[in-house]
Each structure stands twice: as C-alpha cells, then as structure tokens.
Amino acid sequence: MKQNPCIKDHLIPTSHLLGSGTATCSGCGALADIKLFYEILGEKTVFVNAAGCMTLLTVYPFTPFSGSWIYTAMASAPAGAQGVRDALDLLVQKGRIPAEENLQVVVLTGDGSAYGMGLSATSGAMERGLDFIYICYDNEGYGNTGHQFSAATPHAAATATSKGMSGHQGYKKDLFSIWAAHKPSYLATVSGADPQDMVRKIKKAKDLSGPRMFIALAPCPTGWHFDASQTVAIGKMAIKTGIWPLKEYENETVTHSRIPKAKDKRPLVDEYLKMQGRFAHLFAGERNDKLLAEIQNRVDAYWQDI
Numbered sequence: 228m229k230q231n232p233c234i235k236d237h238l239i240p241t242s243h244l245l246g247s248g249t250a251t252c253s254g255c256g257a258l259a260d261i262k263l264f265y266e267i268l269g270e271k272t273v274f275v276n277a278a279g280c281m282t283l284l285t286v287y288p289f290t291p292f293s294g295s296w297i298y299t300a301m302a303s304a305p306a307g308a309q310g311v312r313d314a315l316d317l318l319v320q321k322g323r324i325p326a327e328e329n330l331q332v333v334v335l336t337g338d339g340s341a342y343g344m345g346l347s348a349t350s351g352a353m354e355r356g357l358d359f360i361y362i363c364y365d366n367e368g369y370g371n372t373g374h375q376f377s378a379a380t381p382h383a384a385a386t387a388t389s390k391g392m393s394g395h396q397g398y399k400k401d402l403f404s405i406w407a408a409h410k411p412s413y414l415a416t417v418s419g420a421d422p423q424d425m426v427r428k429i430k431k432a433k434d435l436s437g438p439r440m441f442i443a444l445a446p447c448p449t450g451w452h453f454d455a456s457q458t459v460a461i462g463k464m465a466i467k468t469g470i471w472p473l474k475e476y477e478n479e480t481v482t483h484s485r486i487p488k489a490k491d492k493r494p495l496v497d498e499y500l501k502m503q504g505r506f507a508h509l510f511a512g513e514r515n516d517k518l519l520a521e522i523q524n525r526v527d528a529y530w531q532d533i
C-alpha cells in the first residue's frame with residue numbers, strides 16, 4: 228500500500244497538495260499547528276479526528292502521518308478517544324501489546340466541534356479524567372464546508388452565513404474558561420506564530436497524564452480572506468494586539484505566558500483586523516468606529532487587571 232511521506236519530514240505550512248487524496252490550502256495555519264504538535268508527540272499516537280478540514284489529511288488508504296488515525300462524527304471525537312484508550316489499556320493489561328508500544332490518544336478537531344457540537348462529549352471525557360490530549364485548531368468557523376460561522380467566530384467577522392456591514396452578530400465563546408471549569412490536568416492556548424511558547428507547552432503536556440487541552444489559533448487564508456504569505460504575520464499580530472492571549476491553566480491557576488505591551492504602547496486591534504478581508508466591511512467607505520471601539524474595549528477590558 229502506498230503511503231504519503233511522513234508529516235514530520237514533508238508537510239510544510241504552505242503545502243497546497245500533500246499527496247493523492249490529502250489536501251489543505253496554501254498557508255493553512257491549522258496545518259502549521261498540527262505539524263508542530265506531531266513533531267513533539269511523535270508517531271506513538273492515535274489521532275482521533277472529527278470531521279473538518281484536517282480530515283482531508285488522511286483519506287484511506289493515504290496518510291502523511293506515520294502513527295494511527297481514526298475519523299469520527301463531529302460531536303464524537305472525545306467519546307471515540309475513550310474507546311481507543313480503554314482498548315489500549317486492556318491490550319497492555321492482557322499482555323497483547325508490550326507497554327512500550329502503548330500509544331498516546333490525541334483528539335484533533337476544529338472549533339466547530341470543540342466549541343459546539345463536541346462540547347458535551349468533551350465535558351464528559353474531562354469529567355471522567357480521560358488520559359488524552361485534545362488539540363482544537365481554531366480557524367473561527369466551519370472551514371471545511373465554506374466558512375459558515377461557528378461558536379468561535381469573532382464578533383463582526385464576515386462569514387458565509389454572516390453578511391452585511393456589521394458581520395457576525397454573536398460573540399466568540401470563552402472555551403478556555405469553560406474547559407478550565409472542568410479542572411483538567413493541563414490547558415493552554417497556543418499559536419504557531421510563537422513556536423517557542425507552543426513547543427514548551429506541548430512538551431509540558433506530553434509528560435503529564437489525564438485531560439490535556441489545547442486551543443490553537445489557526446489563521447485561515449481561505450475563510451479569513453488574506454494572502455497565504457501572511458499566516459505567521461497575522462498570528463503574531465493577534466498576540467501583539469492582545470486579541471489572542473497566550474495562557475495556561477494548571478493546578479486551578481491561570482497564568483499568561485506572554486503579556487502584550489501596555490494599552491497605549493501596543494498596536495490597536497485595527498492592525499490585526501485590517502490584515503483580513505473578513506473585516507474589510509469595517510473599514511470600507513466610512514470607518515465603523517462604533518464596532519471597532521467595541522472590539523478594542525473588549526480586548527482592553529480583558530488585559531486591564533493582568
């Protein structure tokens with residue numbers, strides 16, 4: 228059976244076509260995030276993936292991963308992970324596989340699953356103390372089906388289902404706080420635009436057990452409407468403006484691993500929004516000062532006491 232080359236060596240963030248049956252767009256931020264996770268977690272992993280863009284990485288019989296991969300319905304990845312974990316534990320216990328061949332179970336879903344359809348299954352898995360890693364690559368919409376809004380879509384963004392001059396009416400759900408309320412072993416936000424911070428957090432999680440949860444910002448050229456060359460620049464601006472806080476939850480304590488400059492010294496969120504076509508309506512013709520001020524105020528309020 229022909230296998231695509233190992234993701235570790237051959238997938239680069241700007242890959243357009245990874246091989247027969249496996250494709251993502253040029254400049255895909257999610258792919259860059261996953262590549263980094265895979266480099267650290269390695270091939271002794273089972274990825275349990277809910278339907279989304281990354282599902283197209285592995286289309287039977289082709290895969291760029293050298294570990295294992297299972298595909299589930301959007302709502303079910305953490306439940307699937309429980310089954311895989313239980314099966315592995317039994318196999319080791321009965322001596323059917325040696326302990327050194329045990330695998331790390333990794334849930335990989337988009338925000339549509341993590342913030343929405345899969346939240347109940349995730350809650351249950353954390354409550355049961357499931358020994359797994361969860362990676363949510365957050366491209367802030369239903370990317371795979373044409374970028375409709377999800378519960379992670381930011382206020383005012385244009386999506387396939389949020390048109391008009393004020394864009395998306397809803398607000399991005401605070402998934403970090405919802406997950407933290409379950410007291411997992413570890414929880415962090417990360418960004419491929421700050422690989423140093425991300426690598427440190429993945430390595431820390433790898434050495435722990437129990438539920439270890441990640442939310443990774445995944446700039447999406449296709450859904451956010453920007454040139455594929457801008458993925459890292461947009462990720463960096465998200466951190467600098469403070470709109471994407473890099474933080475960790477451990478032992479019931481939240482700490483920020485990067486703190487942006489003081490309010491009057493850091494770039495306005497405008498600098499981040501202007502880089503993306505999904506916010507172009509806020510700047511076209513007459514600038515939408517009211518909405519822009521609302522977005523800025525929410526970011527400033529977040530950092531006020533930190």
Ligand SMILES: Cc1ncc(C[n+]2csc(CCOP(=O)(O)OP(=O)(O)O)c2C)c(N)n1
Pocket residue numbers: 278279280281300301302336337338339340341344366368369370371372377
């Ligand atoms: C219950 C259900 N509804 C709708 C779909 C169709 N569908 C497949 S992928 C997808 C989008 C998933 O969004 P997200 O989890 O954010 O991943 P992304 O596509 O952005 O990578 C949808 C709606 C589905 N597979 N299952």
Ligand code: SF4
Pocket residue numbers: 250251252253254255256257258280366370371445446447448449450
């Ligand atoms: S739509 Fe976005 S998240 Fe999906 S493959 Fe393309 S760039 Fe990546």
Ligand SMILES: [Mg+2]
Pocket residue numbers: 337338339364365366367368369370377
């Ligand atoms: Mg998504």
